[in-house]
Structure formats: structure tokens, C-alpha cells
Amino acid sequence: MKPKQHLIILLLSIVLPANVSSQVFSNADLTITKLEEGLWVVETTDKTTMYIIEGSEKAMLIDTGTKCDNLDEIVRSITKKPLYVVLTHLHFDHAGNIGFFPDIYFHAADTLLLSRLKPYKGTTHFVKDGDIFDLGDKKIEVKHMPAHTPGSIVLIDRANGNCFSGDAFGSGQVWLQLWPFSTMETYIESCRKMEQLMNEGISKIYCGHYPYVKKPLDIRYIKNMQLLAESINNGTVPDPQPFSIRIPDIGGPNPMIATLNGVSIVYEPSKIK
Numbered sequence: 001m002k003p004k005q006h007l008i009i010l011l012l013s014i015v016l017p018a019n020v021s022s023q024v025f026s027n028a029d030l031t032i033t034k035l036e037e038g039l040w041v042v043e044t045t046d047k048t049t050m051y052i053i054e055g056s057e058k059a060m061l062i063d064t065g066t067k068c069d070n071l072d073e074i075v076r077s078i079t080k081k082p083l084y085v086v087l088t089h090l091h092f093d094h095a096g097n098i099g100f101f102p103d104i105y106f107h108a109a110d111t112l113l114l115s116r117l118k119p120y121k122g123t124t125h126f127v128k129d130g131d132i133f134d135l136g137d138k139k140i141e142v143k144h145m146p147a148h149t150p151g152s153i154v155l156i157d158r159a160n161g162n163c164f165s166g167d168a169f170g171s172g173q174v175w176l177q178l179w180p181f182s183t184m185e186t187y188i189e190s191c192r193k194m195e196q197l198m199n200e201g202i203s204k205i206y207c208g209h210y211p212y213v214k215k216p217l218d219i220r221y222i223k224n225m226q227l228l229a230e231s232i233n234n235g236t237v238p239d240p241q242p243f244s245i246r247i248p249d250i251g252g253p254n255p256m257i258a259t260l261n262g263v264s265i266v267y268e269p270s271k272i273k
């Protein structure tokens with residue numbers, strides 16, 4: 001290599017941010033970035049998120065985003081292994097492209113939300129707490145974490161300390177103001193279960209709207225969520241404010257937002273208990 005070429009490469013490596021080197025795909029709808037060996041985050045331009053996990057035998061797509069043309073082909077450009085498509089829950093921003101895939105997996109308690117999506121002609125499979133998807137050298141475990149929706153699940157990769165949480169604990173802010181509503185106690189119980197998993201070795205929570213946080217959430221996040229949820233539940237929450245965004249059709253009529261140590265809960269006061 002000539003000295004001049006060497007200098008150019010050196011300069012490029014200084015000027016370009018570190019994550020550019022791991023970005024593996026980009027188009028008008030989304031970018032795909034490698035996070036770890038066999039793990040990619042798919043970030044859509046409207047800030048929804050999918051994850052691709054590749055094991056030695058099979059692969060998994062977690063959630064299907066909003067509108068992303070040719071999502072199946074794009075995922076195939078990352079992994080050609082047989083693919084499980086698993087939905088953390090059935091909100092449109094996590095299940096928007098299920099039509100590209102012949103089989104989907106989700107928790108039965110979210111079936112009531114299926115009718116709000118475009119009609120799905122493929123095969124639906126139900127998962128339950130404790131189910132394990134065997135990807136070969138990676139085992140991905142289902143944990144039921146209801147509250148954001150009745151059928152919200154997280155997906156656990158114990159060997160790598162990873163959790164893929166969808167909206168179960170939010171992405172900085174969890175939304176509990178949505179039909180069909182869960183009690184605050186249901187959310188507190190899910191926080192307790194999540195904290196237990198973190199005490200057992202899960203260290204990184206990859207949330208369902210990664211572009212807002214750009215890093216995994218940690219145990220402090222879950223502990224703060226639990227504290228805040230308990231204060232809402234027992235009526236001691238400090239300074240809740242009206243929440244400005246009304247969600248058409250499924251949002252409660254008078255949503256409030258409360259914040260503690262950088263985490264927020266949006267809730268419908270009449271549905272706490």
C-alpha cells in the first residue's frame with residue numbers, strides 16, 4: 001500500500017463514527033446494523049424496530065415493523081437459515097409486514113388485536129411462557145410480560161445475556177393507556193419477573209423502538225419502572241401530567257404521564273386498578 005492510500009484509510013477511520021462500519025444494509029425504509037455476532041437491529045425510518053438473530057441451524061425475526069417493502073427479501077440478505085417470525089405483541093408497528101411471511105408466532109392473549117391488522121392469510125402459531133425456540137447454538141426463550149398488551153412477550157437469549165422486549169417495558173416510556181388495558185399491578189408483576197431474569201444473568205434489554213435509545217436498557221431502568229408503577233398504584237406518584245398524544249381508537253380518554261429518574265409511564269387513571 002502506498003503511504004498516501006494508508007493515510008486516506010487512517011483518516012476515514014477517524015472521521016467515520018464507529019457504528020457506520022457495522023451498518024450492513026440501508027434503503028428508504030430502514031437500516032440494518034450488526035450489534036453482536038449473529039444479531040442485527042433493523043431500524044425503520046419511522047422509528048420502529050426489528051431484530052434478526054441467527055443461530056447455527058435457524059434464525060429468528062423479532063417483529064415485522066411498519067411499512068417496509070420486500071422485508072422478506074431484505075431479511076434473506078442477512079440470513080438464509082430457516083426463519084421463525086415471532087411477534088412481541090400485535091400492535092401495527094410491530095406486526096405491520098406479517099403478510100410477507102407464511103408463518104407467525106405470538107401469544108394467544110393478543111389474538112383480540114389481530115382483527116385490527118390487515119387480514120393475515122398465513123398460519124398463526126401461539127407461544128406461551130417457557131416455550132423455547134431452538135436455533136441450534138442459540139436457544140430463545142419466551143417470557144409472558146403482560147400490561148402494554150395482554151399478550152406481550154419478551155424473548156430471552158440467556159447465553160448472551162440478551163432480552164428482546166418489544167414494548168413490554170417501553171423504550172424510555174411505557175404505554176399502558178391502551179385498550180384493552182391491564183391493571184398497574186399486572187405491570188408491576190411483569191417488572192418483578194424481568195428483574196428476576198436480570199438477577200439470573202440477563203444484562204441487556206433490546207427494546208422495541210431502538211432508535212429512541214440507541215443502546216440496551218439495564219436493570220436500573222426496570223427497577224425505576226417498578227418504583228414508578230408502585231407509586232401510581234398506591235396514589236403517591238409525584239406530579240403526573242396530562243399526556244398530549246391521543247391514540248385513535250384504542251387510546252384511553254384521559255391519559256396521564258408520570259416520570260421518575262428518566263423513565264416514564266403513560267396510563268389511563270380510570271384503569272389503574
Ligand SMILES: [Zn+2]
Pocket residue numbers: 089091094148167
Ligand atoms: Zn405496542
Ligand SMILES: [Zn+2]
Pocket residue numbers: 091093094167208209
Ligand atoms: Zn411499538
